[in-house]
Amino acid sequence: MDTMVGGTIGIDPTALGVLMPMHIVISAEGEIASVGTTIARLRLGRPLLHSQFRERFELRKPHTSISLGDLRRLTGQRLHLRLRESPFTAFRGTCVELATGQGLLFNLSFGIGLAEAVRSHGLTAADFAPTDLAIEFLYLKEAKAAVMSEIVALNGRLRVARQRAEAQALTDPLTGLHNRRALDMELQRSVAGVLRGGPGFALMQIDLDFFKVVNDTKGHAAGDHVLTVAAERLRKVFRSQDFIARVGGDEFVILLPGLTEPADLRRVARRLIRNIEQPIEWQGEACRISGSIGITMSSLYASPDPDRMLSDADAALYEAKRSGRGCYRVHSEKTAASART
Amino acid sequence: MHGLVNRSIESFLRHTYGNETWGEIADQAGIDRAGFEAMMVYDDAVTNDLLRAAAIRLDRPVEAIAEDVGAYLVGYEPLRRLLRFGGVEYIDFLLSLDELPDRAHLAVPDLDMPDLEISGGENGHFELCCKPDRFGFSSMLAGLVRAMADDYGALALIECAGGGRVTIDLLDERHARGRAFDLTKGGAV
Structure with missing residues (x-):
């Protein structure tokens, strides 16, 4: 039985081109003696054929100055080559020695730079050997891009939906103000800011006076209307950077960043009460409410704590209510002491 | 699905x-x-x-709608391009249809497609078989294969033969100038 051991096989160059359209044969003198059809189609300034291999290609890996002697030592290895002229297309491949004295046979592919090479040289599917996965690679590249853009779009939609859901989870639906959860988060943030050495802030707690009367005598619709109008007035009195939350039926808490002067806070409190006391019209009738306010400031504490500040503002509010409706009190050791008794 | x-x-x-x-x-x-x-x-x-x-x-009928969906999909440029990777000529495209589920899997691993088998070729007559044929899938394929004939510029008669089978009679592979297809988007420079 015939075996190939020790023998050689002869192959017609055209047949070789069918198997390997990207092959290059270089002569013993280092001249490009023949090339496959795809290599012949490369868009270059002058043809590769009959020029010196080392003048047209640069050996990138393994790094060594290219000479035929070296190349012979490189047979069977993974080679990275690059054109020495524009578009500097990269190739990978390997080479084997032809029958003694006939030179070297290179077989090349474009490797990872395939898409760029196809574009620069205007190649088509017919330029690749049937065994080459180049077309599948290009297909996959496009398929991946299409799928990725769908996923990016989906992520965008999900992010918008999440932001909307989060906003809803932190908003009081009746008044559009922040809710209790949002307040807890913001207060936590403000306290952390102060602890890090940031500016102080004031915390105001407001209870609407006589709201229960409106609700009981004129109904829930009137109550809701009064709350909506009161929320509107809060928005007008406070600055845009102030954080206004509705934390209970007729209770509101406001965080005022940077406001730490008791005189300023008193002025804000008086303005607020004046505004709240303006009659609110409901079905031709005037509803009259007022507001009691308890205030505390982060500067009153060596190390402010959210719960402590809320309970101190509450104590100050209780004190204000005891003094009659439409009053405000700023927390101090005195109010704290009287609240505990 | x-x-x-x-x-x-x-x-x-x-x-x-x-x-x-x-x-x-x-x-x-x-x-x-x-x-x-x-x-x-x-x-x-x-x-x-x-x-x-x-x-x-x-x-x-569901089948008629599915056929129109198939033709409509070819009008979606990224998908048309992906389909054109199937072959240089319409006949190559037809013969590569049995690879379509694998190609789809390459792109979207959890896309579940029925098995496709393409047979024939004598006198330009082919039969595409789709198993299992659910959701009007074979009708959708018929619409798609018909629209791709136009894309390649081929003249073909395509019919749903029932039982998940689609028959294709290729009358003229180069009937008209097809739409252009470059291997890379944006074409060659």
Whole structure:
């Protein structure tokens, strides 16, 4: 039985081109003696054929100055080559020695730079050997891009939906103000800011006076209307950077960043009460409410704590209510002491 | 069924019959009018309900709608390009159809497609067999293969033969100038 051991096989160059359209044969003198059809189609300034291999290609890996002697030592290895002229297309491949004295046979592919090479040289599917996965690679590249853009779009939609859901989870639906959860988060943030050495802030707690009367005598619709109008007035009195939350039926808490002067806070409190006391019209009738306010400031504490500040503002509010409706009190050791008794 | 399939049907309905009709079909099928996400997987029943509701609202058989969806998909440039990777000539494309499920898997691993078998070739007669044939899939393929004939510039008669079979009679492979296809997007420089 015939075996190939020790023998050689002869192959017609055209047949070789069918198997390997990207092959290059270089002569013993280092001249490009023949090339496959795809290599012949490369868009270059002058043809590769009959020029010196080392003048047209640069050996990138393994790094060594290219000479035929070296190349012979490189047979069977993974080679990275690059054109020495524009578009500097990269190739990978390997080479084997032809029958003694006939030179070297290179077989090349474009490797990872395939898409760029196809574009620069205007190649088509017919330029690749049937065994080459180049077309599948290009297909996959496009398929991946299409799928990725769908996923990016989906992520965008999900992010918008999440932001909307989060906003809803932190908003009081009746008044559009922040809710209790949002307040807890913001207060936590403000306290952390102060602890890090940031500016102080004031915390105001407001209870609407006589709201229960409106609700009981004129109904829930009137109550809701009064709350909506009161929320509107809060928005007008406070600055845009102030954080206004509705934390209970007729209770509101406001965080005022940077406001730490008791005189300023008193002025804000008086303005607020004046505004709240303006009659609110409901079905031709005037509803009259007022507001009691308890205030505390982060500067009153060596190390402010959210719960402590809320309970101190509450104590100050209780004190204000005891003094009659439409009053405000700023927390101090005195109010704290009287609240505990 | 994969969201890509549901989204394709939705997209076809919106584009061909308008958002209002889509909305009515969605309501009838118990689907959110906002539609489907292409990259999510839905219960198979959803696809069935959608096709049934569309058939009732449009007073057309599911198969006819599925065929139009197939043709409509070829009008979507990224997909048309992916399909053109199947072969240089229409005949190569036809003969590569049995690779379509694997190709689809390469792109979207969780896209579940039925097995495809292509046979024949004598006198330009081919038969494409689709197993299992659910959701009017063979009809959709018939529409797609017909639209791709136009894309390649080939003249072919394509019919659904029932039982998941589609027959293709290739009359003239180069009947007209097909649409251009470069291996890389944007073409050669």
